[in-house]
Amino acid sequence: MQVSMTVNGKAVTADVEPRTLLVHFIRESLSLTGTHVGCETSYCGACTVVVNGRSTKSCTMLAVQADGAEITTIEGLASNGDLHPIQEGFWERHGLQCGYCTPGMIMSAVGLLDENPSPSEDEIRHGLEGNLCRCTGYHNIVKAVEYAAAKMRGEEPAPAEWEVTS
Amino acid sequence: MTTTSALGGAVKRREDPALIRGKGRYTDDIKAVGMLHTAFVRSPIANGVITRLDTSEAAGMDGVHAVYTIDDVRHLGPLLAQVPIGKLRPLLADGVVKHVGEAVAMIVAESPSQARDAADAVVVDYDANPAVIDLKQAASDEIKVHDDLDSNILHTWSYHGYWDALGLESKQPEIEAAKQRDDVVIVSQEMVNQRLVPVAIEPRSVVAEWQDGYQRFTVTSSTQVPHALAGAISKMFGLAANAVHVVAPEVGGGFGAKLNVYADEILVCFASKALERSVKWTEGRREASGSTIQGRGWIATATIVGTRDGEILGYELEGLADMGAYTQNFTVAIPLLGLWVASGQYRFPTHFNIDCVVTNTMTTDAYRGAGRPEAIYYIERIIDMYAREIGLDPLEVRKKNYWQPDEFPATMGCGFALDSGDYGRSADTLMEEAGYAELRATQEKARAEGRLVGIGVSSYVEVCGFGPAVLAEIGFSWTNYGLPASFNGSGLVRVNPDGTATVIIGTGPSGQGHQTTWAQIVSDGLGLPIEQISVRHGDTAESPMGIGTFGSRSLAVDGTATHEATQKVREKAASLAAHLLEASEADIVFADGGAHVAGSPDQRVEWSALAKAAYQAHTAPEGWESGLEAQVTWSPGNATWPFGTHLAMVEVDRDTGDVSILKYVAADDCGNVVNPMIVDGQVHGGIAQGIGQAMFEDAIYDEDGNMLTTSLMDYPIPTAGDLPSFDLTRTTTPSPVNPMGVKGIGEAGTIASAQTLVNAVVDALSPLGVSHLEMPLRPKRVWQAMHDAAQS
Numbered sequence A: 001m002q003v004s005m006t007v008n009g010k011a012v013t014a015d016v017e018p019r020t021l022l023v024h025f026i027r028e029s030l031s032l033t034g035t036h037v038g039c040e041t042s043y044c045g046a047c048t049v050v051v052n053g054r055s056t057k058s059c060t061m062l063a064v065q066a067d068g069a070e071i072t073t074i075e076g077l078a079s080n081g082d083l084h085p086i087q088e089g090f091w092e093r094h095g096l097q098c099g100y101c102t103p104g105m106i107m108s109a110v111g112l113l114d115e116n117p118s119p120s121e122d123e124i125r126h127g128l129e130g131n132l133c134r135c136t137g138y139h140n141i142v143k144a145v146e147y148a149a150a151k152m153r154g155e156e157p158a159p160a161e162w163e164v165t166s
Numbered sequence B: 001m002t003t004t005s006a007l008g009g010a011v012k013r014r015e016d017p018a019l020i021r022g023k024g025r026y027t028d029d030i031k032a033v034g035m036l037h038t039a040f041v042r043s044p045i046a047n048g049v050i051t052r053l054d055t056s057e058a059a060g061m062d063g064v065h066a067v068y069t070i071d072d073v074r075h076l077g078p079l080l081a082q083v084p085i086g087k088l089r090p091l092l093a094d095g096v097v098k099h100v101g102e103a104v105a106m107i108v109a110e111s112p113s114q115a116r117d118a119a120d121a122v123v124v125d126y127d128a129n130p131a132v133i134d135l136k137q138a139a140s141d142e143i144k145v146h147d148d149l150d151s152n153i154l155h156t157w158s159y160h161g162y163w164d165a166l167g168l169e170s171k172q173p174e175i176e177a178a179k180q181r182d183d184v185v186i187v188s189q190e191m192v193n194q195r196l197v198p199v200a201i202e203p204r205s206v207v208a209e210w211q212d213g214y215q216r217f218t219v220t221s222s223t224q225v226p227h228a229l230a231g232a233i234s235k236m237f238g239l240a241a242n243a244v245h246v247v248a249p250e251v252g253g254g255f256g257a258k259l260n261v262y263a264d265e266i267l268v269c270f271a272s273k274a275l276e277r278s279v280k281w282t283e284g285r286r287e288a289s290g291s292t293i294q295g296r297g298w299i300a301t302a303t304i305v306g307t308r309d310g311e312i313l314g315y316e317l318e319g320l321a322d323m324g325a326y327t328q329n330f331t332v333a334i335p336l337l338g339l340w341v342a343s344g345q346y347r348f349p350t351h352f353n354i355d356c357v358v359t360n361t362m363t364t365d366a367y368r369g370a371g372r373p374e375a376i377y378y379i380e381r382i383i384d385m386y387a388r389e390i391g392l393d394p395l396e397v398r399k400k401n402y403w404q405p406d407e408f409p410a411t412m413g414c415g416f417a418l419d420s421g422d423y424g425r426s427a428d429t430l431m432e433e434a435g436y437a438e439l440r441a442t443q444e445k446a447r448a449e450g451r452l453v454g455i456g457v458s459s460y461v462e463v464c465g466f467g468p469a470v471l472a473e474i475g476f477s478w479t480n481y482g483l484p485a486s487f488n489g490s491g492l493v494r495v496n497p498d499g500t501a502t503v504i505i506g507t508g509p510s511g512q513g514h515q516t517t518w519a520q521i522v523s524d525g526l527g528l529p530i531e532q533i534s535v536r537h538g539d540t541a542e543s544p545m546g547i548g549t550f551g552s553r554s555l556a557v558d559g560t561a562t563h564e565a566t567q568k569v570r571e572k573a574a575s576l577a578a579h580l581l582e583a584s585e586a587d588i589v590f591a592d593g594g595a596h597v598a599g600s601p602d603q604r605v606e607w608s609a610l611a612k613a614a615y616q617a618h619t620a621p622e623g624w625e626s627g628l629e630a631q632v633t634w635s636p637g638n639a640t641w642p643f644g645t646h647l648a649m650v651e652v653d654r655d656t657g658d659v660s661i662l663k664y665v666a667a668d669d670c671g672n673v674v675n676p677m678i679v680d681g682q683v684h685g686g687i688a689q690g691i692g693q694a695m696f697e698d699a700i701y702d703e704d705g706n707m708l709t710t711s712l713m714d715y716p717i718p719t720a721g722d723l724p725s726f727d728l729t730r731t732t733t734p735s736p737v738n739p740m741g742v743k744g745i746g747e748a749g750t751i752a753s754a755q756t757l758v759n760a761v762v763d764a765l766s767p768l769g770v771s772h773l774e775m776p777l778r779p780k781r782v783w784q785a786m787h788d789a790a791q792s
């Protein structure tokens, strides 16, 4: 079957098997391997992308269901080489270790901050419950999202818990 | 902005720019030309005989290139293990199956879905035999797991006999004598330290490419031990070490699950060689229950003998550890790591006796902490029960029994010496950070209001920095994979002709930030900006021999090697700088991207000029050997012994049994710290995994050996909403074992946190008469305990 969609601002058209999941379409057909697979059963969130403005687990959708959709993956988040404030937050606040959950986590945070630009710690924690991270214990992921939220509101983020050298 | 880091700076990670843009390269991202895909046929039963294995239909299906069974690969032998006690895993089931999920056949096809479809078409009939899942039943030998083993008990670890040269006794006479005194209390409890699944978020994946023209393998794998994998492949295929090239690219978490060499890695190599095509296998999440090792799985009884005023006279731990069906890498050796820390931070005599028992389940091996969380769990739970029994504060009892600062290096009953420590200061630091007295007051108030609020603490020591060469003597080494007997570390530091530096290390990190930490070490040594230092790892063709990243060892061992290599480069560069600046070598200072003469900053040469000169013999001093690099292999004299004390404050909901963590405070000591941001991150993640064990995780098998928790829904690891933010503090007691004075931090949080939580929840419920609860503390279990206590 033929599907057409806009991915990271580019129009793409491809032939896919009807059973192809959106995540496999993104990874295999488009070679955008920043979107990861951690479970294929909608628990881990590693595959999260933004579909028509909403954070979506791309393993829960068939590629054909995304026909006509507007999709942003992690690769499309930075604009003109400038990191998105959430990406910056993850770097500044050590929000990642192995980095495997990170693209999905960041794309979920995009949706979270879109809906709630000033989330409390609790709201961030519950907002990211669909994304599993085994490395960080989430402590610094929360700090990263708080950093980004402040930046996106045009405020100065709270200082890091350590003295930043660079 | 340039950074020349003093050690100890929170330098932002060099790894991150690629990863936050989605441009990190993990194994499953690789698409090789003509790459084929694999799927496995796996056993649905836990114990049985294969009566029919028919692959003919599958072999004829669309896109299928091959279907392999044990007949195709038997000549390679079983999967190698480092401590080969027990039954080694056949690469594919050889006539019998011994656990659910055991691989019976392998399909190689054009696409993953074709491979899976063909796997479904393989016909296997089994005669099922009774399986033994329960650890105590297995230990009774009532049903044997393997007909050709004498007993289901493979080995017993006790102080006696594991290190013959020490001549240690199994039973400690002092403990026996103490038990006879009439002024003592004896507190004893059987406890389960349940089986866990590591759950790295990246599933394991491997791509093998046999290059027939060159008669060599290039293998990319999601592994913590690239050199070990290369060694195992060369041994199993009878190839020279230089005919196997292994690359570990970005690895999406390991936690011990990726420190095994796996049968699937060998099989994918086999297929690639047989078919002369690149072959990939990527594990499915549910499939992992039969393909990736699990951890923990102990039942043991802890006993304390002590006086009524808190002096502990002896401690005993006796029980069983679940090995699963087949012995893999370090399976049987894992309880030995528990033996080394069994006495925790305490100076009292200890007796340790753990039997390693086979069952019809997936193999167990190293999972974050590996034997140490189990051992520390038991001692720290039973000390709490003892403190309650004698009515003393649990922290005070601990402090009474710690090794004292002037006793280090402190030789424990197991024969190893704790390198350095100040346990009392660590506990005091925790109490101050947490505001311990106020927390107890708050608890009193809450209790008066009828709320169930508890405070739990746990001290711990970890043994890491593997390892001292003596480990080889006691049978703990990597020689079966053709690696050196000693757990050496290695580092190569090269200043390039343009004045940048390349550092190549033998580790295999999976998120620990080695590229940043190692750049700091070299930056500090050479006065070179961090941005000009590139750290590479995980590629056996370019890196010096290394063992890998596990057991919180990398910094203390490979980091030390790199530190020493840096010093060598620095010395050589100083002699050149002295020549160029016409100064004395002793006066050369490296800082801010160059070398200058002490006291005259203008008498200076930039690294770029220095490096250029280093590669040009004609301008160099007489006898100068061109180039500027050094490689060091480091073998430590002792392990390192990090330590700390953690505290949790919890509230239990009376109606639901739901546990909320109100506060979590950790005081850790990992010696000197290179990057506090990275160290904190390791502690955070470690604590979360221990809390996962305490509250959520449980790898459950039914009596037929079916694992009931193969999905992330049935095996819930902590989410952001389950956890609080953590309050971390640190003391710094440098290790004398290595020149940087570092110890290791990767597992500390996990070793400390599970019993901290359990102690807190039991403390909360103690007014109801609850003295023990088994993990995980899910609401139903907690509610039931409250309910039962109310009944009695």
Ligand code: FES
Pocket (backbone or CB within 6 Å): A036, A037, A038, A039, A040, A041, A042, A043, A044, A045, A046, A047, A048, A057, A058, A059, A060
């Ligand atoms: S891969 Fe989609 S949720 Fe795990």
Ligand code: FES
Pocket (backbone or CB within 6 Å): A095, A096, A097, A098, A099, A100, A101, A102, A132, A133, A134, A135, A136, B201, B252, B253, B511
């Ligand atoms: S950083 Fe490794 S899973 Fe989140």
